[in-house]
Amino acid sequence: MNDDRAPLILDRVRLRLGPRTLLGPLDAHIPPGHCWTLMGPSGSGKSSLLAWLAGTLDVAFTAEGRVCIGERDVTTLPPEQRRIGILFQDDLLFPHLSVGGNLAFALPARIRDRHERRARIEQALADAGLAGHAERDPVTLSGGQRARVALLRTLLAEPDALLLDEPFGKLDHARREDMRRFVFAHVRARGLPTVLVTHDEDDARAALGPVVSLAMADTDHTDDRITR
């Protein structure tokens, strides 16, 4: 595992939508290479929490609390400076770019050397069992291959933390299993502190971390609880 990684810390996070408290107060300390799972009924604020962590929460919400990666407080930083990667269920690849073009888009701009950029993309594809697919048109990939390319794209941006919003939702049973293994192997090998949103108990079990159960705001809950 990468030794210079830091934990993802949520400190007294509370989200409001108009007058009602949607979620929180929530505290979390997610160590490098560990994944916490967020579960809860539809509308309990799971995706909104990820959007807040990524810095893209809609202005309809108000938020309190802090999000830090180790000592680095990113709460007020714009999304592109947070170094928090996010992967969605419907993570679309750009249809006008090849697979390699999609991945090149994510590579940090500081990597300028053309050969180095190409080598990183080839290596990422090889790690994902997709060696030689750089020139492919994304629409010709299977659903499972597309999901892996979308994860590679997120990881090539070199995030310090990872957010997964129902990333396996669209896959059939066998591909879901493969993708889970693939994702969590990367989480551990890269030492990324990770938050997974899912409705699926098998996903939560595979994540091997605590499960945070969010209640519905209308039940007037006070604290969201870690249930296991």
Ligand SMILES: Nc1ncnc2c1ncn2[C@@H]1O[C@H](COP(=O)(O)OP(=O)(O)OP(=O)(O)O)[C@@H](O)[C@H]1O
């Ligand atoms: N841009 C927005 N403006 C106003 N309300 C919103 C906005 N986005 C989401 N909401 C509302 O915020 C609440 C929480 O939505 P959110 O998508 O975070 O829930 P969720 O737990 O992720 O649900 P699901 O499991 O269905 O994805 C819902 O009541 C939703 O209607």
